[in-house]
Amino acid sequence: MSDEKMVSVLADIRNWVRAASFASVRKLLETALPDEKSRMAYQMMDGTRTMEQVRVACKMSPNGVVALGQRCTSMGLMELKDDKKRVRLFDLNDFDLLEAGVQAAIAKPKQ
Numbered sequence: 375m376s377d378e379k380m381v382s383v384l385a386d387i388r389n390w391v392r393a394a395s396f397a398s399v400r401k402l403l404e405t406a407l408p409d410e411k412s413r414m415a416y417q418m419m420d421g422t423r424t425m426e427q428v429r430v431a432c433k434m435s436p437n438g439v440v441a442l443g444q445r446c447t448s449m450g451l452m453e454l455k456d457d458k459k460r461v462r463l464f465d466l467n468d469f470d471l472l473e474a475g476v477q478a479a480i481a482k483p484k485q
Contacts, residue, residue, distance in 0.1 A: 400469045406449050410473060413466055415442055418480050419452065421461040431480065 375383075407413045415432045419425075429439045443460040446452040452460045466472045 403469055403471055406446055406451055412442055413471055414476050414480055415439060416446060416462055417466050419460055419462050421459055
């Protein structure tokens with residue numbers, strides 16, 4: 375099988391898996407992130423901010439942010455990178471789990 379064909383087949387499989395798992399991922403996100411503060415913190419953990427920046431922006435305790443990151447990682451909602459940063463795997467906007475005003479508050483920092 376050519377590389378081009380294999381990429382096409384893998385993209386097809388990825389799309390079917392995405393569609394089939396949408397409802398279960400949404401439910402898992404709702405369970406793990408029951409309130410707006412935890413959702414905002416999760417959304418901010420995109421690999422561009424430190425835990426301290428997330429903590430301050432969300433007005434959470436240091437232990438609360440670390441616990442959220444550990445819980446989401448163990449539930450398969452985040453991954454731990456080689457540099458020890460926890461990075462979310464899902465964008466909450468795709469699941470309509472962020473209130474309208476929150477997105478502006480967590481806009482990516484200027485580089």
